[in-house]
Amino acid sequence: MNESRILAIGSALVVVLSGCGKNEPAPAPKADAAQELIVKIGHAAPLTGGIAHLGKDNENGARLAIEEANARNIVIDGKKVKFELLAEDDEEKPDRGPIIAQKFIDAKVAGVVGHLNSGVSIPASTVYAQAGIPMVTGSSTNPKLTEQGLKNVFRTVGRDDQQGPAIASYLATEYKPKLVAVIDDATAYGEGLGNEVEKTLTAAGIKVLPREKGSKDTRDWKAVLTKIKGKKPDAVFYGGMDATAGPLLKQGRELGIKVVFAFGDGACTNTMKDLAGDAAEGFVCSQAGIPVQAASSKFLADYKAKFNAEPIQYSPFTYDSTHVLIAAMQKANSADPAKYLPELAKISHNGASGKIEFDEKGDRKNAEMTIFMMKNGKIEPLAIIKGGASVKYEDFIKSAAATPAAPAVTAPEKK
Amino acid sequence: MEIFLQQLINGLTLGSVYAVVALGYTMVYGIIQLINFAHGEVVMIGAMVAFSVIGWLAANTALPPLVIVLIGTLAAIPACVGVGYALEIFAYRRLRHAPRLAPLITAIGASIVLQQVAMMIWSRNPLGFPQIIPNTVYHLEGATITLVQIAIIVTSVLLMVGLTLVVYRTRLGVAMRATSQNAHIAGLMGVNVNQIIAATFMIGAALAAVAGVMVGSYYGIAHYTMGSLLGLKAFCAAVLGGIGNLAGAMLGGMLLGIVEALGAGYIGDFTNNVFGSNYQDVFAFLVLIGVLVFRPSGLLGERIGERA
Numbered sequence: 001m002n003e004s005r006i007l008a009i010g011s012a013l014v015v016v017l018s019g020c021g022k023n024e025p026a027p028a029p030k031a032d033a034a035q036e037l038i039v040k041i042g043h044a045a046p047l048t049g050g051i052a053h054l055g056k057d058n059e060n061g062a063r064l065a066i067e068e069a070n071a072r073n074i075v076i077d078g079k080k081v082k083f084e085l086l087a088e089d090d091e092e093k094p095d096r097g098p099i100i101a102q103k104f105i106d107a108k109v110a111g112v113v114g115h116l117n118s119g120v121s122i123p124a125s126t127v128y129a130q131a132g133i134p135m136v137t138g139s140s141t142n143p144k145l146t147e148q149g150l151k152n153v154f155r156t157v158g159r160d161d162q163q164g165p166a167i168a169s170y171l172a173t174e175y176k177p178k179l180v181a182v183i184d185d186a187t188a189y190g191e192g193l194g195n196e197v198e199k200t201l202t203a204a205g206i207k208v209l210p211r212e213k214g215s216k217d218t219r220d221w222k223a224v225l226t227k228i229k230g231k232k233p234d235a236v237f238y239g240g241m242d243a244t245a246g247p248l249l250k251q252g253r254e255l256g257i258k259v260v261f262a263f264g265d266g267a268c269t270n271t272m273k274d275l276a277g278d279a280a281e282g283f284v285c286s287q288a289g290i291p292v293q294a295a296s297s298k299f300l301a302d303y304k305a306k307f308n309a310e311p312i313q314y315s316p317f318t319y320d321s322t323h324v325l326i327a328a329m330q331k332a333n334s335a336d337p338a339k340y341l342p343e344l345a346k347i348s349h350n351g352a353s354g355k356i357e358f359d360e361k362g363d364r365k366n367a368e369m370t371i372f373m374m375k376n377g378k379i380e381p382l383a384i385i386k387g388g389a390s391v392k393y394e395d396f397i398k399s400a401a402a403t404p405a406a407p408a409v410t411a412p413e414k415k
Numbered sequence: 416m417e418i419f420l421q422q423l424i425n426g427l428t429l430g431s432v433y434a435v436v437a438l439g440y441t442m443v444y445g446i447i448q449l450i451n452f453a454h455g456e457v458v459m460i461g462a463m464v465a466f467s468v469i470g471w472l473a474a475n476t477a478l479p480p481l482v483i484v485l486i487g488t489l490a491a492i493p494a495c496v497g498v499g500y501a502l503e504i505f506a507y508r509r510l511r512h513a514p515r516l517a518p519l520i521t522a523i524g525a526s527i528v529l530q531q532v533a534m535m536i537w538s539r540n541p542l543g544f545p546q547i548i549p550n551t552v553y554h555l556e557g558a559t560i561t562l563v564q565i566a567i568i569v570t571s572v573l574l575m576v577g578l579t580l581v582v583y584r585t586r587l588g589v590a591m592r593a594t595s596q597n598a599h600i601a602g603l604m605g606v607n608v609n610q611i612i613a614a615t616f617m618i619g620a621a622l623a624a625v626a627g628v629m630v631g632s633y634y635g636i637a638h639y640t641m642g643s644l645l646g647l648k649a650f651c652a653a654v655l656g657g658i659g660n661l662a663g664a665m666l667g668g669m670l671l672g673i674v675e676a677l678g679a680g681y682i683g684d685f686t687n688n689v690f691g692s693n694y695q696d697v698f699a700f701l702v703l704i705g706v707l708v709f710r711p712s713g714l715l716g717e718r719i720g721e722r723a
Contacts, residue, residue, distance in 0.1 A: 048531075050640060052539030186693055210683060213693030217644050219634045222425035223679035224692045230418040243541040247634045254552060255421070256559050274543025275636050277550070 037079040039335045042104035045116035047089035050243045061315030062113045065322035090120050097124030105131040110335045111325040118142030119188035125153045133337050138317030141288045142192045146361040156317045158288035158367030164196020166369035166385040167286035172204045177234030181209045185240035193239035193264045221248040241266040246275020253279035273377045280374050287370045291381045299352035320351030417557030422680040428564045430672020431571035435626040436649035437664035439619030445659035446595045446615045452522035455646015456529035457620050461491040461627025463537050466637045469545045480547040491624040499620025533639040541638045544631035567629045657713025675699045
């Protein structure tokens with residue numbers, strides 16, 4: 001307890017300090033400053049509020065990448081580059097997105113990693129587009145983000161319309177339900193995911209109950225669940241984050257709903273075990289991309305060494321997002337957004353989450369989806385779904401390890 | 416029928432929590448006409464302290480679960496009482512004769528401070544509240560009720576009875592009622608007004624501590640933002656029943672809980688799914704507005720009326 005408390009205060013201090021840092025004028029030029037190029041990269045995610053833990057995880061991923069790049073002594077346009085991370089708290093609020101975006105633009109960042117939430121990334125993306133600044137998100141999965149026709153928007157993670165069908169078709173084939181209840185938290189993410197799941201289920205001839213909704217702060221799901229129980233569904237899907245999904249699952253079991261519960265990536269965390277207790281056992285969920293424990297072993301070890309914590313979920317993707325930005329700058333030999341943006345669009349980079357290439361919309365090509373199940377208090381990968389085909393997780397790990405081009409992959413850690 | 420019964424049980428549990436929190440709002444309002452918007456955060460602090468104490472005891476001792484929860488609650492009470500007292504001293508006492516808007520603003524400020532302090536101590540993560548009371552589920556005519564739910568309803572009824580006895584049967588209660596009717600005259604009659612007001616804050620905070628433990632064990636989650644929405648709902652419950660009125664807070668709380676549960680359960684069916692469960696809060700607030708239109712001082716009326 002004590003250690004984590006110190007860590008919490010410490011990390012809060014880091015935020016405060018980094019917050020102070022950017023308000024101060026640039027430090028007085030040193031002797032070798034003429035040869036040094038400072039490149040600022042922005043990172044935005046909620047650092048307060050219900051999913052602040054995921055926000056901090058994202059930020060850590062980006063921070064790790066920045067430090068690695070600095071250690072490599074990269075030279076761009078004849079000057080030694082020092083990368084700086086500007087970390088901002090977007091509070092998970094859509095209206096904060098454009099404000100933070102403007103702040104980054106005023107600070108003359110070369111690129112942005114983020115935001116975490118789709119609902120925030122979408123309004124922010126248009127502001128970045130106007131300024132011509134590339135943004136690479138490692139966790140916003142709502143399809144709308146890259147469907148706006150913006151040339152500066154990329155993501156290293158999959159989309160809900162790939163994730164929704166993945167978890168829905170897994171449900172349909174493994175559990176063969178006749179009637180499914182779909183609930184969401186009325187956010188861009190939860191509702192979007194719920195819609196995709198519903199579409200896939202309906203297409204497979206499975207009936208779906210009228211949508212039930214809560215909010216991102218809902219803790220009491222009993223009324224909604226009681227209503228659902230009365231309709232006797234064979235499976236329940238919820239699109240939302242773990243902070244609301246945990247109570248939902250616990251209350252569902254208390255009410256005697258015995259059918260399978262399925263979730264999207266927002267609730268695909270080990271925190272679910274703490275929140276729902278024994279009721280957590282046996283739920284299935286999907287994550288866009290590969291599971292965090294399948295990220296490259298170097299990333300996992302470095303993250304652990306630097307932050308003294310396990311990566312939670314999207315940090316490999318924000319780490320990769322940061323690295324692709326830097327790689328594009330190196331290729332273009334410029335940190336000017338207008339010059340390196342074309343290089344970013346056609347980048348091919350082997351990152352912690354595998355090979356990264358973007359399609360014409362800015363989405364990651366051949367993004368993997370993973371299906372997990374909560375077993376003995378930990379979520380364990382069951383299957384990887386890639387291009388519509390489902391591969392057992394063990395087979396995926398084997399084939400990934402066999403391919404020399406792919407990064408080293410470790411087996412899931414068991415504690 | 417079993418679904419209706421289940422929704423009633425859901426609503427009663429929720430309502431019991433609202434009622435206990437609403438009592439804290441209504442007591443403070445009754446005595447100094449201040450809406451203590453930081454009260455929801457006091458509930459959160461209670462849940463957090465209980466989380467730490469219960470978690471530690473469960474890991475390091477072999478006491479029976481009920482004793483552990485009791486100790487956790489008893490540890491949360493002084494913590495919350497301390498916070499309540501500090502709020503009164505630092506945020507409100509100096510502003511007692513200031514325009515009404517000023518203490519309202521400090522209340523909001525105090526609630527932000529409490530939230531951020533809690534975030535620094537207990538981290539931003541949603542914490543799994545230790546669920547050590549066996550989650551026994553009882554079946555009742557097809558509906559289910561858990562041991563925790565029964566404990567919540569029983570505890571809140573006991574608290575309400577206890578509080579009523581304190582206010583109407585003790586010297587402290589007499590002094591509180593006197594202060595509420597006219598603080599100045601009560602002072603002339605030898606009542607230490609500052610002490611009584613502080614005591615009111617502390618009793619409200621103690622109730623909030625218990626409510627925090629209830630909410631934590633019921634939902635199995637403690638989080639530094641958990642107080643805001645709960646506080647807002649409980650405030651509405653207090654207004655619904657008639658703010659400043661103890662019985663009103665209890666009635667308002669229960670009513671709001673039941674209306675919310677039934678609203679979420681039946682709006683969809685009655686409107687052919689045009690309106691879904693996402694309208695449950697809208698429904699609850701519609702009831703609130705409806706009541707206030709016809710009875711501006713709430714169902715049971717404000718205590719202010721007595722001042723005239």
